[in-house]
Amino acid sequence: MGVPRVLSDEEIAENLADLPGWERKGDEITRTYEIRYHAAVAAIVTIADRSRRVQHHADLDLRIDHLRATVTTHDAGHRLTAADFDLAHRIDAIVAAHQSLPLD
Numbered sequence: 001m002g003v004p005r006v007l008s009d010e011e012i013a014e015n016l017a018d019l020p021g022w023e024r025k026g027d028e029i030t031r032t033y034e035i036r037y038h039a040a041v042a043a044i045v046t047i048a049d050r051s052r053r054v055q056h057h058a059d060l061d062l063r064i065d066h067l068r069a070t071v072t073t074h075d076a077g078h079r080l081t082a083a084d085f086d087l088a089h090r091i092d093a094i095v096a097a098h099q100s101l102p103l104d
């Protein structure tokens with residue numbers, strides 16, 4: 001499969017423009033979602049399923065009322081690749097689907 005292609009700064013900026021709420025921190029992208037704890041746990045299970053399917057895993061930090069997702073590509077030496085942005089879009093959709101759940 002080889003090493004995935006590392007994106008340029010320009011490509012990263014272009015990709016981020018399509019991802020409101022996500023920001024670049026060095027060679028990672030990260031977003032913090034306001035979401036209730038139990039709803040976030042359910043979202044995390046779905047994110048984990050997705051990650052296994054695409055073999056790309058986010059770092060997830062769950063707190064009482066928010067969830068932070070951070071993504072980079074380990075196989076590219078912890079640099080940003082297209083797979084990071086694909087996963088970020090997917091995480092957005094998954095979290096959005098769970099934020100409305102009436103769980104606390």
Ligand SMILES: C[C@H](O)[C@H](O)[C@H]1CNC2=NC(N)=NC(=O)C2=N1
Nearest residue numbers: 055056057058072073074075076
């Ligand atoms: C062998 C396996 O596919 C790789 O280790 C995958 C697993 N999940 C991964 N997740 C992330 N975020 N980056 C990777 O480079 C990566 N590589």
